[in-house]
Amino acid sequence: xxxxxxxxxxxxxxxxxxxxxxxxxxxxxxxxxxxxxxxxxxxxxxxxxxxxxxxxxxxxxxxxxxxxxxxxxxxxxxxxxxxxxxxxxxxxxxxxx
Numbered sequence: 215x216x217x218x219x220x221x222x223x224x225x226x227x228x229x230x231x232x233x234x235x236x237x238x239x240x241x242x243x244x245x246x247x248x249x250x251x252x253x254x255x256x257x258x259x260x261x262x263x264x265x266x267x268x269x270x271x272x273x274x275x276x277x278x279x280x281x282x283x284x285x286x287x288x289x290x291x292x293x294x295x296x297x298x299x300x301x302x303x304x305x306x307x308x309x310x311x
Contacts, residue, residue, distance in 0.1 A: 216241075223252035225259075274298050 216234035223230060230252035240246075251259065269282040275292035287293045294302060 219248075221248060221250075223255050224250045225255040226252060228252055276302075 216237040219232045267284045272283050272287045272293040274295035276298040279295045281295035
């Protein structure tokens with residue numbers, strides 16, 4: 215029913231493909247307008263519009279690396295860098311299966 219369609223980004227002017235799968239997804243969500251921006255420009259726009267968070271310096275409790283976190287570290291509570299946090303979450307997810 216859907217076919218890939220080539221569109222032009224209104225921000226950067228590059229052509230991008232609006233795939234049949236994306237079109238189906240848009241239809242399922244009730245979205246009727248085609249995207250006006252390429253995936254890269256959409257990503258940049260989302261990041262720009264995100265609320266600016268104050269970041270705090272911290273030391274990872276697991277590997278000891280310097281990191282930054284979006285909350286003020288509390289003494290006595292563990293803080294993890296992005297990599298260790300992802301590893302711990304993966305381990306927890308594996309044990310819950």
